[in-house]
Amino acid sequence: MIEDHVSIRQRMLGTALARLRDEAGLTTRVAAVKLGTSSATVNRSENGRRPVSRSEVGAAMAVYQPNDDDRSCVLGMLDDQVGNGWWAPVRADRTHRMAVALLEHRSRAVEFAPTVLPALLRIPPYTRALYRHPAEDAAKELAGVSARQRGTSHLGRPLYTAILDEAVLRRPVGGPAVMAMQLRWLLSLLKDRRVVIHVVPFRRGAYRPTGAFTLYMPTTARPVVHTHTHFTSGFLDDQAALDAFESAVSELIGLACDPHESADLITRAANAHERL
Numbered sequence: 001m002i003e004d005h006v007s008i009r010q011r012m013l014g015t016a017l018a019r020l021r022d023e024a025g026l027t028t029r030v031a032a033v034k035l036g037t038s039s040a041t042v043n044r045s046e047n048g049r050r051p052v053s054r055s056e057v058g059a060a061m062a063v064y065q066p067n068d069d070d071r072s073c074v075l076g077m078l079d080d081q082v083g084n085g086w087w088a089p090v091r092a093d094r095t096h097r098m099a100v101a102l103l104e105h106r107s108r109a110v111e112f113a114p115t116v117l118p119a120l121l122r123i124p125p126y127t128r129a130l131y132r133h134p135a136e137d138a139a140k141e142l143a144g145v146s147a148r149q150r151g152t153s154h155l156g157r158p159l160y161t162a163i164l165d166e167a168v169l170r171r172p173v174g175g176p177a178v179m180a181m182q183l184r185w186l187l188s189l190l191k192d193r194r195v196v197i198h199v200v201p202f203r204r205g206a207y208r209p210t211g212a213f214t215l216y217m218p219t220t221a222r223p224v225v226h227t228h229t230h231f232t233s234g235f236l237d238d239q240a241a242l243d244a245f246e247s248a249v250s251e252l253i254g255l256a257c258d259p260h261e262s263a264d265l266i267t268r269a270a271n272a273h274e275r276l
Helices: 008-023 028-035 039-046 054-064 068-076 094-106 124-130 135-152 166-170 176-192 239-255 259-275
Strands: 086-089 107-113 160-165 196-200 213-218 224-228 232-236
Touching (some): 008 039, 008 232, 028 039, 028 054, 054 068, 094 224, 107 239, 124 176, 160 166, 160 239, 196 239, 196 259
Antiparallel strands (some): 086 232, 107 213, 224 232
């Protein structure tokens, strides 16, 4: 069980080291021998039960031999391992992208999107339309989204719930043809039961503005809230923040349509885009 005082960055660092060890084909026992430590210490480090020193991370990098991107991201997690919260500018911090991927891999998640579709639900033309300028931003974002979708495509039951404002369905990102294609793809996901979608319809009126966020619920750790905009990304795991966002999820689902009615709203929005 993860202890309450362990910071989110420390937890992500341990999870990242576990992933790199696994990709290197090493058990914790074999890794411990190569690192000159005990398997219990390796396990506690990977589970976020103890802080990991810079020298220990350096030794792990030498043994696991990760690629340059993964090495850079892991080293970026070394700073500020204590304290609540973790904020970074989205476009400048690959470490946050790795943290999101790690959370998605091990968690149930509820994501609220008030303006545009969440990354895990986007098709490539939709993503490209969001990042038209400059072109390299679109390419990077598309690669990141594709990797995250591949990382969660193996899930056999709905571990991901999206709460969408109806504006997300009506806004013609990329034009009517792209939007219709995007919404049809959403409907195919619902048929496969890979995701659950709730839509908050316009008729519900105003509600508490929270901005976009994702509540991750890992199987072996306390929940984490990821708040995200186009410019900044932050993780929160203190109890007051968790209580506030769990309350927001309950409120939004209470306002939203059930999955069946939400699918009907998506179908009607797709038909409307196709008529334009």
